Amino acid sequence: MATFDLKLVGGTVHLPAGPARLDVGVRDGKIVAIGAAGDAGETIDCTGLDVLPGVIDTQVHFREPGLEAKEDLESGSRAAVLGGVTAVFEMPNTKPNTDSADAVNDKLARARDRMWCDHAFYVGATNHNAEHLAELERIPGTAGVKIFMGASTGDLLVSDDTNLARVLASGHRRVAIHAEDEFRMNDREGERVAGDPSSHPVWRDDESAILATRRILKLAREARRRIHVLHVTTPAELELLSQHKDIATCEVTPQHLTLAAEDAYPRLGSYAQMNPPIRSAAHRDGLWHWLNQGVPDVLGSDHAPHTIEEKAKPYPASPSGMPGVQTLLPLLLDHVAKGRTTLQRLIDLTSAGPQRVFGLVGKGRIAPGYDADFTVVDLKKQWTVEESWLASRCGWSPFTGDQLTGKPIGTIIRGRKVMWDGQLANSAHGRPVRFEAVEFG
Numbered sequence: 001m002a003t004f005d006l007k008l009v010g011g012t013v014h015l016p017a018g019p020a021r022l023d024v025g026v027r028d029g030k031i032v033a034i035g036a037a038g039d040a041g042e043t044i045d046c047t048g049l050d051v052l053p054g055v056i057d058t059q060v061h062f063r064e065p066g067l068e069a070k071e072d073l074e075s076g077s078r079a080a081v082l083g084g085v086t087a088v089f090e091m092p093n094t095k096p097n098t099d100s101a102d103a104v105n106d107k108l109a110r111a112r113d114r115m116w117c118d119h120a121f122y123v124g125a126t127n128h129n130a131e132h133l134a135e136l137e138r139i140p141g142t143a144g145v146k147i148f149m150g151a152s153t154g155d156l157l158v159s160d161d162t163n164l165a166r167v168l169a170s171g172h173r174r175v176a177i178h179a180e181d182e183f184r185m186n187d188r189e190g191e192r193v194a195g196d197p198s199s200h201p202v203w204r205d206d207e208s209a210i211l212a213t214r215r216i217l218k219l220a221r222e223a224r225r226r227i228h229v230l231h232v233t234t235p236a237e238l239e240l241l242s243q244h245k246d247i248a249t250c251e252v253t254p255q256h257l258t259l260a261a262e263d264a265y266p267r268l269g270s271y272a273q274m275n276p277p278i279r280s281a282a283h284r285d286g287l288w289h290w291l292n293q294g295v296p297d298v299l300g301s302d303h304a305p306h307t308i309e310e311k312a313k314p315y316p317a318s319p320s321g322m323p324g325v326q327t328l329l330p331l332l333l334d335h336v337a338k339g340r341t342t343l344q345r346l347i348d349l350t351s352a353g354p355q356r357v358f359g360l361v362g363k364g365r366i367a368p369g370y371d372a373d374f375t376v377v378d379l380k381k382q383w384t385v386e387e388s389w390l391a392s393r394c395g396w397s398p399f400t401g402d403q404l405t406g407k408p409i410g411t412i413i414r415g416r417k418v419m420w421d422g423q424l425a426n427s428a429h430g431r432p433v434r435f436e437a438v439e440f441g
Helices: 073-082 101-111 130-136 161-168 182-187 197-203 206-223 235-241 254-258 261-272 281-293 328-337 343-358 436-440
Strands: 004-009 012-015 018-021 024-027 030-034 040-045 050-053 055-060 085-090 118-124 142-148 175-178 227-229 248-252 374-384 403-413 416-420
Touching: 012 343, 040 416, 050 343, 055 073, 055 328, 055 343, 073 085, 073 101, 073 403, 073 416, 085 374, 085 403, 101 118, 101 130, 130 142, 130 161, 142 161, 161 206, 175 206, 182 206, 197 261, 206 227, 206 235, 235 248, 235 281, 254 281, 254 328, 281 343, 328 343, 328 374, 328 403
Parallel strands: 004 040, 012 050, 055 085, 085 118, 118 142, 142 175, 175 227, 227 248
Antiparallel strands: 004 024, 012 018, 024 030, 050 374, 374 403, 403 416
């Protein structure tokens, strides 16, 4: 009789104490032994590969229900696991908005046995549901509350301090924030130049971001509510957030760490358009400085696909957003290969960090008792991002044609080999992520 259901053998395993060459034993979807000896029903040879804790992407837009021409829960999660991602937090700006218990439960039902990875869904804050958020954030499978301070795709918006304070007063879990100042952006709409997407960061400028971040920090402190500022794009914001770590965590994206306005808009046009915008190379370099200082807590893709037909419209009719869940890990592995950061920092941003920030149960590290979630990578693999590899329904990526070093080889979720060397399992069995705040109050 086998000792384990699954064993990973021969790889370099990245434990909390650091990397080690040893085997890992899995039983009933959990890690049960490090340095495992004994037989297994299935053995995966990881020789020459690195075994990371399962990568968690805490910001994706999979567009279902209502916008399935761009993406749906199946196609978006398929892209995720092909990119080495084991769990995602999905955003509420769908049609209808995910702003009620019925809408959350509808998404959870749609996800069952269709999503390839584990998952949780945000509840969108509105001026109308503020007093109900304390109960909505307690629904099992809910990642928490999301606030849009500035308008983006969809019509979720809480822009004024009075209603922001109402939202922050209702509930206890960490609130995720899209921090752009709606009032300043309305005043600056004239800065947009028709047909010129490079005017996007002129319109949605640094001050729009820093002003919103200052406002939400003040309101959060008054409400004694923890917040998480998403997709930070300016070094000034990260410096400010470093002074408020008792109450605020934050995220950066691979897009803002990789692309720079000077090249991206001439080369990609509206395909480089997202909110908050791709900014200058100096901004990008400043994000790297603060990332290696340890200020950003997590790395999120902000996967936000639109169809080629939509993105081909002349600016500003073109929608903001780009796919990213499948390229999150490859891009960062390439940055590690180029010496911009370390593999240890990457692991912290994509597994341990999400666990700390959001209080995940059983995820975020390779240790006995944790879910058997592993992302297996070849750090030396040199390859090119090709359109045929992309699984997102939108069918494009700003990184198509990029030559990268480092590639996801395997995605293992709760002891099940969901992806190996580009091949998917026979069926999808993603399940809701569990949170300490929901499980234990």
